[in-house]
Amino acid sequence: MLVALALGAAWPADAAAQACCGANGLVIPARLRVYDDYGFGVQATGRQTYGSLAADGTYHGTSTGDLVTEQDLFAMARLSSRLQLALLVPYVETYRRIPGQSEWGGFFGDVTVNGRVEVAHSGEHGAWPALTILAGLTAPTGRAPDQARNALGTDAAGTGSFQGNLGLEVERLFQHWFLLFDGWLSQRTSRASPGGRQSFAPRLTALLAGGYVFDSRLAAGAFATVVGEGDGQDTAPGAGAVTGPRYATAGLAGAVPLDQSWRLQATASADLPLGGWGRNQPTTFAFSTSLVRVWP
């Protein structure tokens, strides 16, 4: 999810150059401009864990955190002038070290389908911002950590439950500048736990992104996300309260159009290693690149 958000902020290549278009993709880095019919792309991400935020928000650094690389294949299609769909298939590899042992492993992750209902395009109603309804569904096609087959569990690439997303995107263009806000609510389905069943509270995600698009259509921007999940429940005897994760991420993004149909994008981001800014979450530094082909 985080990587998708990060890459999403690297979508502004045509934002100012084409006032009809948005500056961001949500959940997956697959977004068509209003005049694109369909497209596909690949995203490669490297993510290094450098610490974690404990349940009480205390930050602890580590020198033996996981290194995760991920390749996402995605395709998108415009079904009408107001509706587009996208499909994302991830493949996740993990390098893990514990005392005396290390291991590489990988497998397909959870497949996601996203839809965007474009209620209002940029410039369609004067100075009013573009407005888009966002919806998505993730299926547990990847192995959850407790279903992994490798010794150190490095072939785990899924969460083990379905997740639905519903959100809203507001985008405003100011000549070469753009500003965008995404907010959405996610809900996971429950999954079996040892001795019971664990259910989850809704997760709220907010993304703020802004940047500048040059005349050459080269774009640069920055973004920040805040993610918070309430307390869940587990029916297992003695399981106690389940405190959900919370974290904040900030990063930079850039995009280079290669020609009318191809574009190259990159982001660098980090989870903020500040005490009290997160809980129950590893902190990572991530770098991603993606290549996108669209058919206008």
Added chain:
Amino acid sequence: MYWGMSCSGRRVVLVAGVLCLATVAGCGGAPAPAAPGPISFGAEPLMVLPSTAGTKQITIWTSPQPPVKGVNAVQLLVADAPTGAPLDGLAVQAVPWMPSHAHGTSARTQVLPQQGGLYQVDNVYLYMDGTWQLRTTLDDDTVVPEFDVP
């Protein structure tokens, strides 16, 4: 529609493709995780907990103590709560679980019953930082010790 692409664009596509394939290829198996050193429990327990039903008292040691990221061992001393008498012959199972992320681990624990109410749980694999539970059943009763792995 525009189907063409410049030479520089093709080169970028090729490099990106090679990078992706190289990372996809980096996967493989490994032997089962093993404890980094000999298992040793100290004199002082890490914690003492009542069972969920309240009829048992469980004294808990770990090796290493406190537990670390990687493979650990746990020793349980199970006693009858009212009398303090050790309880042997219980059916004991233990499963690591990370409640905040709702997942367990790839490794299966192994429980070794011993004399005097002692049960040793080997292969307790805690692979990431954070709070882990060891969800343990003792016949029809349970105990859930929590470990913070820094």
